[in-house]
Amino acid sequence: MxxxxxxxxxxxxxxxxxxxxxxxxxxxxxxxxxxxxxxxxxxxxxxxxxxxxxxxxxxxxxxxxxxxxxxxxxxxxxxxxxxxxxxxxxxxxxxxxxxxxxxxxxxxxxxxxxxxxxxxxxxxxxxxxxxxxxxxxxxxxxxxxxxxxxxxxxxxxxxxxxxxxxxxxxxxxxxxxxxxxxxxxxxxxxxxxxxxxxxxxxxxxxxxxxxxxxxxxxxxxxxxxxxxxxxxxxxxxxxxxxxxxxxxxxxxxxxxxxxxxxxxxxxxxxxxxxxxxxxxxxxxxxxxxxxxxxxxxxxxxxxxxxxxKGVKGQVFDLLGYPIPNAIVEVKDRNHIKPYKTNSNGEYYLLLLPGVYTVIVSASGVSTLQTVNIKESQNLYAMKQDFLLHLPTSSVNSHLQICTLLSFLSTILVIFCT
The missing domain is CATH 3.40.630.10 (Zn peptidases)
Structure with missing residues (x-):
């Protein structure tokens, strides 16, 4: 052999x-x-x-x-x-x-x-x-x-x-x-x-x-x-x-x-x-x-x-920073546990072609957007980002968290290399 x-x-x-x-x-x-x-x-x-x-x-x-x-x-x-x-x-x-x-x-x-x-x-x-x-x-x-x-x-x-x-x-x-x-x-x-x-x-x-x-x-x-x-x-x-x-x-x-x-x-x-x-x-x-x-x-x-399939995107604050844990749900189809953005502010919603109202909320502020999802033959879901007008205190707090995460990420890169 x-x-x-x-x-x-x-x-x-x-x-x-x-x-x-x-x-x-x-x-x-x-x-x-x-x-x-x-x-x-x-x-x-x-x-x-x-x-x-x-x-x-x-x-x-x-x-x-x-x-x-x-x-x-x-x-x-x-x-x-x-x-x-x-x-x-x-x-x-x-x-x-x-x-x-x-x-x-x-x-x-x-x-x-x-x-x-x-x-x-x-x-x-x-x-x-x-x-x-x-x-x-x-x-x-x-x-x-x-x-x-x-x-x-x-x-x-x-x-x-x-x-x-x-x-x-x-x-x-x-x-x-x-x-x-x-x-x-x-x-x-x-x-x-x-x-x-x-x-x-x-x-x-x-x-x-x-x-x-x-x-x-x-x-x-x-x-x-x-x-x-x-x-x-x-x-x-x-x-x-x-x-x-x-x-x-x-x-x-x-x-x-x-x-x-x-x-x-x-x-x-x-x-x-x-x-x-x-x-x-x-x-x-x-x-x-x-x-x-x-x-x-x-x-x-x-x-x-x-x-x-469906729609995906990110949720941002006024300074352009992604918002983690923002609730992103389609009107009239709320989940037992509300679907939330990840640490990058990303969301993904699997939906059939049709017209939907997407509701986004965080820190007591919400916004909604009507999306028209069409049948697509390619491998790209519809992209729809959201901007939330968070209170100044929330934006500052969020900025501090993002700055800290960025600093820790830099330290990790330096340490690991």
Whole structure:
């Protein structure tokens, strides 16, 4: 065996251009593959761990973008998360093939190149590596579903509707911190056991029904994925599951989920997330993986593009400084937790084409603007900045904070260099 074949063997990939094989990769093979991708495509990738599992397995995330290691103003962030139920394994492999497709298509495929240049794409192949280690090849079983402590990670997030008494697990905490530290706008997480795209809410109570303020956009997201999937839109029925018209469903109407990641992203993270069920069989034979990739490839790419819908911009004060934590909401679709600008004064609102009134407020001052969002074929959301006439005291206070942050940033640069 020559050195190329040896390298590919240990990475779990084939020798034909050392491309990823359609087989199941254990946690070490996944890690090695991600490190190899990061090494060979260092200009557009950034590999990091957001934390560790109960057993100490790293929760790897590969970021793909023109500036992969850090956020850039105006560049939206999106993520894919797979294998949070350790025995639901198809998404785990699809993420590896998606990574390969994206990096190898850069500068040769115009659409993919534009997507990478204008988006920061985060991909986590496995949120539950311990569960994967424990799982067995079984279509309908539960062995490996939970983390090593026996907790279902998709019932472990803080819930806006019901108290969730379960102790937050290391994997859950890592993802929560990840969400809080980034500026995610769009997300999807991948499961198995059905073939459907499910959208928020996953839970509800007497005061809040299952219909979210952004129900129109969520239904459009789910429909877009199902329509671009080879057969999801046909309403595939699996054993012991309902028939899903057009391949989509509201999560709560399917069955309530308390402590789900989907609702946590949307309510607490200002990130639109849907749940995509990829296969009737949770852990199918590896011979089917090529078919699953073919079924989902177009949908995965088209979904990423949706992060560029709607309107985005920054909120500034009279001196031209960006205002963090300004509330930016669309009239008549207020969120449970108001959506706010980030530390750069940025906001991103995913909206379908139409006319909307955007209301911006901070320090007791508000302004509103009517925006007309039109259908766009490019990867640029409509840009709309806002100027808030803050009281003089607030402007001075804000100026002092900005000056301090600028000073600290300068000191860090000097120290680190």
């Amino acid at each position: 020559n050195w190329v074949a040896t390298c590919c063997f240990f990475l779990g990939v084939t020798t034909v251009l050392c491309s990823l094989d359609f087989t199941y990769h254990d946690n070490k093979a996944v890690e090695n593959y991600l490190k190899a991708i990061n090494k060979n495509y260092s200009s557009i990738t950034y590999l990091h761990s957001i934390g560790a599992s109960v057993a100490g397995n790293q929760l790897w995330v590969l970021v793909i973008g023109l500036h992969p290691s850090h956020h850039m103003i105006g560049i939206p962030e999106m993520k894919y998360v797979a294998n949070m139920h350790g025995n639901e394994v198809v998404g785990r492999e699809l993420m590896l093939h998606l990574i390969e497709y994206l990096v190898t298509s850069y500068k040769t495929d115009m659409v993919i190149s534009q997507l990478i240049n204008n988006t920061r794409i985060h991909i986590m192949p496995s949120m539950n590596p311990d569960g994967f280690d424990a799982s067995v090849q079984d279509c309908y079983g539960i062995i490996g579903r939970t983390n090593k402590n026996g907790y279902d990670l998709n019932r472990n997030f803080p819930d806006a509707f019901d108290l969730n008494p379960n102790p937050i697990q290391p994997e859950t905490r890592a993802v929560m911190d990840w969400i809080n530290n980034e500026n995610f706008v769009l997300s999807a997480n991948f499961h198995g056991g059905a073939v459907v795209a499910s959208y928020p809410y996953d839970n509800a109570n007497s005061e809040n029904n299952e219909i979210s303020p952004d129900n129109d956009f969520f239904k459009n997201l789910a429909t877009l994925y199902a329509t671009n999937h080879a057969n999801m839109h046909q309403g595939v029925q699996c054993l012991n599951t309902a028939i899903f018209p057009n391949g989509i469903t509201n999560g709560y109407l399917w069955y309530p989920v308390r402590g789900g990641m989907q609702d946590y992203n949307y309510i607490y993270g200002q990130c639109f997330e849907i749940t995509i069920e990829l296969s009737c069989c949770k852990y199918p034979d590896a011979s089917m993986l090529s078919e699953f990739w073919s079924e989902n490839k177009v949908a995965l790419i088209e979904y990423i593009k949706q992060v560029h």
